[in-house]
Amino acid sequence: MKITDIKCHRLKETTLLPAIPRNLIEYTLVRVLTDEGIEGDYIIWSEVPSSRPGAVAEALRQMRPYLLGEDPLLIEHHWQRLGKMWYTEKGPAFAAIDCCLWDIAGKKAGLPLYKLLGGARDKILAYASGEPPKSREEKAEQAVELRERGYRASKVHPFSMEDCRAVRKAVGDEMILIHDAIFALDVPEALRVGRVLEELRFHWYEAPLPAEDIDGYAYLTKKLDIPVTVELRGNYRTYLERRAVRIFRTISDFTGGITEMRKLATLCGMYGLNFEPHSFGGAYTQAANLHCMLSITNCEFFELPLVRGKEGAFDVGVQKGLRIDSEGYVHAPEGPGLGLMLDWDVVKAGEEYCLD
Structure with missing residues (x-):
């Protein structure tokens, strides 16, 4: 060929x-x-x-x-x-x-690509990821609605700590919550926020600092019990050698594709770390990440993007996008290759x- x-x-x-x-x-x-x-x-x-x-x-x-x-x-x-x-x-x-x-x-x-890559499983738990409503009450209501629609996990983007408290109170312990600060904090503030997130039993703490602040991430990882992570498009080896994060997160579909994701997943496994690719994006971005995730075992969640609380805004150019089942899992597309x-x-x- x-x-x-x-x-x-x-x-x-x-x-x-x-x-x-x-x-x-x-x-x-x-x-x-x-x-x-x-x-x-x-x-x-x-x-x-x-x-x-x-x-x-x-x-x-x-x-x-x-x-x-x-x-x-x-x-x-x-x-x-x-x-x-x-x-x-x-x-x-x-x-x-x-x-x-x-x-x-x-x-x-x-074959569906995940099987060609080795096939560890055929589904993975998803977390809802998108911009939140403006008011605290609406944020809590949206979290409850997502839980009722079948999501068992959700990421909250720049929330105040009182917003985080309100969301945790609304969904109770039934829902896994992730906090993404989108690079907005300095080290002292990030440490204070991390301590609150630990108190509220958040699952991981994402992007509190600029991605290039390796010293800052190494410090937070040492001081906090909650796993700290950040999306990376480089500096992979330095972050691993410094143990600067406890969860390795990349945007490899914008840099090295599926081949790079596979290499990094294997490397993370050797360091005993989970590899959680950033899959917020178009339908093909989601599919490429999903097939990689389903071919490995050191990955816990699939990030399913929402806009205004709804799925499908990024399904441009495809006949059918990815969705969760009644238990909150995303399944592999059935067709050969990427399956879209x-x-x-x-x-x-x-x-x-x-x-x-």
Whole structure:
């Protein structure tokens, strides 16, 4: 099998997300075509500047000559070769290519990707993740509603500690709660907040400090009993060697794709740490993370994104997105590869970039 073309489509549909700067989320479909008619697909959502459609198209123009005529199943070869170019700068386009190649591999084998990767399980507990209502009362009400809809875990974003107390009181001990401070605190304040979260029996404490503050995270991890974590796009080895976090969390689908997630999951296992990828994003972002999570055992939760308390806002370009079952689990898609079906009406309504 040989790669015959790389295609890039800007989708017309967008998502308005109040919680993210430049809050209009755009979507880019990346397609890797082969001479056997098997196609690898991945849709990038624009959470970071380098994932905007124009930037993705330009990056793909640079990568395309290195992929045409090549065997798509030599995934590690392509990951190493492309990853060492451009001063080792990986990005969303690089990750999309990697995910497309894994999609092809699963389709060629006729297997859902998590099984091709080893298959540790076929479902994982999800936690609801999204921007909260404004008032304290509404925050508590939303947490109760999520619990009643089947969620057994939920992440709360910048809440005051009184908000956290109100939510814990509303849901009792029946619900697992996670706090994400979104890099907003300094070390003394982060320590004070962490002590309150311990009192309220929160499950983990995410992103209290900027991700580059390794000393700060090492200090918090030493001082607090609650596991501390932060999303990383680099400095992996230093964080592990310093034992700066107790849970390892990455945004690998924007840097090194499924291949990088697998490498990091194995490395975390050797350090006795859980690997909890950031899966807040589009449907293909969610699927790539889910297949990796289902192929390993040192991962506890799947992050299911909600907007205004509802699922599906990021399912742009797909026929069906991921949802929880009645017990709060997300199951693997049943189809081969990543298992998602493109909505071709949405794709055709968009714009195809010329990559020649």
